[in-house]
Amino acid sequence: AAVIVGGGWLFVKNRSRAGGEEAFALLFQAEKVEQSAAKEAEAQGGDVLKVMTTWGADKKKDYEDKLSKVIQEYPKTAAAAVAGLRLGRFRYAEGRFPEAADAFKGVADRVTTDDYVVYKAMALDSLATTFEAQKNIEEARKTFEAALGLKDNPLKPLAYLGQARSLKQLGKKDEAKAAYEKVIQEFPGSPYARKA
Numbered sequence: 001a002a003v004i005v006g007g008g009w010l011f012v013k014n015r016s017r018a019g020g021e022e023a024f025a026l027l028f029q030a031e032k033v034e035q036s037a038a039k040e041a042e043a044q045g046g047d048v049l050k051v052m053t054t055w056g057a058d059k060k061k062d063y064e065d066k067l068s069k070v071i072q073e074y075p076k077t078a079a080a081a082v083a084g085l086r087l088g089r090f091r092y093a094e095g096r097f098p099e100a101a102d103a104f105k106g107v108a109d110r111v112t113t114d115d116y117v118v119y120k121a122m123a124l125d126s127l128a129t130t131f132e133a134q135k136n137i138e139e140a141r142k143t144f145e146a147a148l149g150l151k152d153n154p155l156k157p158l159a160y161l162g163q164a165r166s167l168k169q170l171g172k173k174d175e176a177k178a179a180y181e182k183v184i185q186e187f188p189g190s191p192y193a194r195k196a
Helices: 010-016 018-044 050-054 058-074 078-093 097-110 114-133 139-150 154-169 174-186 193-194
Strands: none
Touching: 010 154, 018 050, 018 058, 018 078, 058 078, 078 097, 078 114, 097 114, 114 139, 114 154, 139 154, 139 193, 154 193, 174 193
8 A cells, every 4th residue: 555654753652642552562562573574575685565475374364363452452542553554554465455445444433633643644545545456446536535634634745646546547637637736736846746
């Protein structure tokens, strides 16, 4: 998915919140599994997610169970948002798009605080990208619009680009052009503006 990235500074900020320490400790168990995949990928000169998709069924289930446990036990924490994004990313990499969409939607639905807007933005962008992968362009368009409606969305240029892409695929070329123009106007000189 397009925006499944880390947010280390948010980890530090949110560890001290109620349940945060325990939630991140639980998340660390899944991170240890990812670290072994990262070492293997480095040795092979490959991609971590590709390595993870070659795991056996038991290891995949263990990884997903660890992430799911964080989400179930600490649903309103930053750790749960990170776990949901990672779960969606893993399912997306495996081509399990409906399950990936569920994970991303879960993050978007659970994040209710402005402090975690970046997680909600990442979830919506990833959800829309998942809809695109499924050729469900109308749902992708609606999801990019929802992302554009987020207050202080740090990924707004990506949402505009996604909206333009989906509008273009729906044959709404004038609206797509307007979305591209908004990127150029609102983010002049940026890599997003050049792409637009």
